[in-house]
Amino acid sequence: xxxxxxxxxxxxxxxxxxxxxxxxxxxxxxxxxxxxxxxxxxxxxxxxxxxxxxxxxxxxxxxxxxxxxxxxxxxxxxxxxxxxxxxxxxxxxxxxxxxxxxxxxxxxxxxxxxxxxxxxxxxxxxxxxxxxxxxxxxxxxxxxxxxxxxxxxxxxxxxxxxxxxxxxxxxxxxxxxxxxxxxxxxxxxxxxxxxxxxxxxxxxxxxxxxxxxxxxxxxxxxxxxxxxxxxxxxxxxxxxxxxxxxxxxxxxxxxxxxxxxxxxxxxxxxxxxxxxxxxxxxxxxxxxxxxxxxxxxxxxxxxxxxxxxxxxxxxxxxxxxxxxxxxxxxxxxxxxxxxx
Amino acid sequence: xxxxxxxxxxxxxxxxxxxxxxxxxxxxxxxxxxxxxxxxxxxxxxxxxxxxxxxxxxxxxxxxxxxxxxxxxxxxxxxxxxxxxxxxxxxxxxxxxxxxxxxxxxxxxxxxxxxxxxxxxxxxxxxxxxxxxxxxxxxxxxxxxxxxxxxxxxxxxxxxxxxxxxxxxxxxxxxxxxxxxxxxxxxxxxxxxxxxxxxxxxxxxxxxxxxxxxxxxxxxxxxxxxxxxxxxxxxxxxxxxxxxxxxxxxxxxxxxxxxxxxxxxxxxxxxxxxxxxxxxxxxxxxxxxxxxxxxxxxxxxxxxxxxxxxxxxxxxxxxxxxxxxxxxxxxxxxxxxxxxxxxxxxxxxxxxxxxxxxxxx
Numbered sequence: 177x178x179x180x181x182x183x184x185x186x187x188x189x190x191x192x193x194x195x196x197x198x199x200x201x202x203x204x205x206x207x208x209x210x211x212x213x214x215x216x217x218x219x220x221x222x223x224x225x226x227x228x229x230x231x232x233x234x235x236x237x238x239x240x241x242x243x244x245x246x247x248x249x250x251x252x253x254x255x256x257x258x259x260x261x262x263x264x265x266x267x268x269x270x271x272x273x274x275x276x277x278x279x280x281x282x283x284x285x286x287x288x289x290x291x292x293x294x295x296x297x298x299x300x301x302x303x304x305x306x307x308x309x310x311x312x313x314x315x316x317x318x319x320x321x322x323x324x325x326x327x328x329x330x331x332x333x334x335x336x337x338x339x340x341x342x343x344x345x346x347x348x349x350x351x352x353x354x355x356x357x358x359x360x361x362x363x364x365x366x367x368x369x370x371x372x373x374x375x376x377x378x379x380x381x382x383x384x385x386x387x388x389x390x391x392x393x394x395x396x397x398x399x400x401x402x403x404x405x406x407x408x409x410x411x412x413x414x415x416x417x418x419x420x421x422x423x424x425x426x427x428x429x430x431x432x433x434x435x436x437x438x439x440x441x442x443x444x445x446x447x448x449x450x451x452x453x454x455x456x457x458x459x460x461x462x463x464x465x466x467x468x469x470x471x472x473x474x475x476x477x478x479x480x481x482x483x484x485x486x487x488x489x490x491x492x493x494x495x496x497x498x499x500x501x502x503x504x505x506x507x508x509x510x511x512x513x514x515x516x
Numbered sequence: 517x518x519x520x521x522x523x524x525x526x527x528x529x530x531x532x533x534x535x536x537x538x539x540x541x542x543x544x545x546x547x548x549x550x551x552x553x554x555x556x557x558x559x560x561x562x563x564x565x566x567x568x569x570x571x572x573x574x575x576x577x578x579x580x581x582x583x584x585x586x587x588x589x590x591x592x593x594x595x596x597x598x599x600x601x602x603x604x605x606x607x608x609x610x611x612x613x614x615x616x617x618x619x620x621x622x623x624x625x626x627x628x629x630x631x632x633x634x635x636x637x638x639x640x641x642x643x644x645x646x647x648x649x650x651x652x653x654x655x656x657x658x659x660x661x662x663x664x665x666x667x668x669x670x671x672x673x674x675x676x677x678x679x680x681x682x683x684x685x686x687x688x689x690x691x692x693x694x695x696x697x698x699x700x701x702x703x704x705x706x707x708x709x710x711x712x713x714x715x716x717x718x719x720x721x722x723x724x725x726x727x728x729x730x731x732x733x734x735x736x737x738x739x740x741x742x743x744x745x746x747x748x749x750x751x752x753x754x755x756x757x758x759x760x761x762x763x764x765x766x767x768x769x770x771x772x773x774x775x776x777x778x779x780x781x782x783x784x785x786x787x788x789x790x791x792x793x794x795x796x797x798x799x800x801x802x803x804x805x806x807x808x809x810x811x812x813x814x815x816x817x818x819x820x821x822x823x824x825x826x827x828x829x830x831x832x833x834x835x836x837x838x839x840x841x842x843x844x845x846x847x848x849x850x851x852x853x854x855x856x857x858x859x860x861x862x863x864x865x866x867x868x869x870x871x872x873x874x875x876x877x
Contacts, residue, residue, distance in 0.1 A: 252639050252642075252643070254642075311854070314858065319639050320576075320580060320582060321857055321861075323582045323639070323642050324582070324788065324792065324853075324857050325854060325857050325858070327785075327788070328850050328853040328854035328857065329850075329854060331785060331846060331847075331849070331850035331853070332847060332850035332851055332854065335844055335846050335847035335850060336847065338843075338844070339844060339847070343843065448781065451646075452646060452647055452650045455643040455646060455647055456647050459640070459643055459644065459647075463639075463640075489658065492651075492654050492655075492658065493651055493654070493655070495647075495651075496647055496648065496651040499644075499647065500632075503632065507635065
């Protein structure tokens with residue numbers, strides 16, 4: 177007894193619009209608001225929140241490339257941390273060379289940082305191109321080999337960094353004019369964190385604009401949703417992918433500079449350490465999702481700073497606790513990418 | 517008889533059989549063949565690694581999932597014995613209690629991690645285990661009252677196994693005093709041999725066949741009616757338990773545990789490398805690979821040292837001497853690793869077996 181349900185008029189014409197899922201954004205706001213009574217004083221809360229957001233922006237810049245590469249080509253790059261390390265080490269070289277110049281004034285200091293970022297991005301991007309060609313391309317579609325090979329590439333890269341820059345930790349001090357903090361009322365907001373937030377917001381804006389408003393962005397988003405369909409429409413997803421890989425590596429280089437300045441020290445193990453962090457972020461966000469990566473990065477940054485203030489010992493495990501909590505709630509991450 | 521012992525999974529290559537016999541004989545007679553404490557330590561390390569790598573191969577080679585938390589379970593075993601022996605004093609009881617407690621912890625942890633992350637996607641598992649393992653490493657170094665922190669723990673083993681104990685009143689047997697170290701070594705040998713044969717039994721059982729089916733095509737295995745999540749989780753748990761036992765054995769041998777000897781990421785890389793070079797999905801790969809690797813690690817580094825030292829072949833050349841310095845040992849391992857994943861995916865055992873079938877045709 178099959179009754180044919182006639183489609184309601186107009187339903188076929190209007191494409192059902194996907195409802196935006198506000199819950200994760202609400203979660204982010206809720207975390208911030210909940211932290212206010214826990215921290216106690218409003219000024220420390222402001223300091224911590226700005227610090228957390230700055231950290232979150234930096235993490236997002238690093239992780240965005242990784243999540244896009246995974247979404248587009250189903251390639252999980254365990255060697256992503258290498259580009260972060262390269263960025264950070266290029267920063268030590270460039271900033272070291274421009275140290276006396278950078279100390280003369282705020283503008284000069286900013287110029288030095290921008291130089292370091294430019295160099296780091298180009299080197300990391302070029303390296304990404306080579307890495308894609310030599311390491312990643314032969315193992316498309318083979319997850320097991322991808323994990324092993326990119327891990328191997330990371331080891332080799334880390335050792336080569338040790339050959340060039342030495343195995344020890346290198347200090348990466350901020351230029352004199354950027355040290356210290358703005359005092360607003362009783363809240364102290366470090367200058368560099370403001371700078372990092374601004375740069376992070378600009379990069380996020382550019383990235384979001386590219387993804388949402390340009391044709392390339394449209395193709396990338398479409399590729400993440402359904403790769404074969406994009407290919408059958410005549411676009412070479414391979415080229416798109418190489419572009420995303422290089423851009424992602426360059427962003428990782430940029431993030432490396434910012435992370436290095438944030439920590440004020442760089443060690444060859446930085447790549448492996450940050451790798452763990454960004455994996456947690458993209459798992460939280462949902463593999464392949466850009467928005468999820470953004471929310472996840474901010475959550476991780478905020479949690480790290482709040483727990484670091486409230487219970488320093490617990491802070492070491494705040495990331496993993498956050499990941500477990502999110503996965504219990506949504507096993508596919510905050511914004512699951514459909515069809516994966 | 518041998519067929520039954522090896523679960524009818526014979527080497528299937530004359531050269532492989534010869535290599536296995538050489539390795540087993542060398543390990544069996546190591547205390548009497550090779551004099552000196554260093555040689556015995558190298559042999560004991562090879563034994564522990566054979567078990568550790570074989571248990572990892574159950575996961576990577578047979579089930580086709582990558583875990584980066586294998587050293588975590590290895591560490592749990594080692595710390596279990598060490599903490600129990602420190603807290604309760606030396607003796608056989610504490611060793612057993614520590615091992616049992618470690619097994620329980622590993623069981624619970626591997627079950628939780630497996631159920632959590634194997635449900636979704638195999639690639640998830642690699643990332644989550646990486647995160648969990650790094651958190652565990654931090655935990656071990658933070659709980660310094662309990663684990664000794666970065667310094668680790670030194671402890672006393674039962675009297676029978678300590679170096680001061682001498683069997684036959686110190687009389688020499690074939691040129692070697694049979695002391696506690698030799699007894700420990702043979703204890704290790706027996707345990708590893710038994711556990712290795714058990715692993716061989718597991719992978720050649722119907723259960724092992726299902727694991728291989730999941731490795732080849734998990735969708736089809738699921739369609740045939742096997743709950744892949746259950747099988748994958750079971751494989752993860754078994755592999756973790758064997759790694760825990762390997763850790764306990766290592767602790768008994770070293771009489772010390774620390775983050776660097778058990779939990780460090782470098783050990784994880786060593787395991788990966790041995791599995792890939794020896795041959796994924798073949799238990800014998802673990803034996804051949806581990807023996808070669810431990811030999812190379814202990815004696816090739818001397819070669820590198822010699823090459824880069826003053827008067828060595830590469831001493832004068834600035835970049836090259838940097839590249840071949842013994843500190844850059846991992847660089848060459850990494851290169852070897854990448855090359856072997858590309859060109860040598862079946863490893864030594866796969867190559868030897870392929871050569872044997874070709875010869876027979």
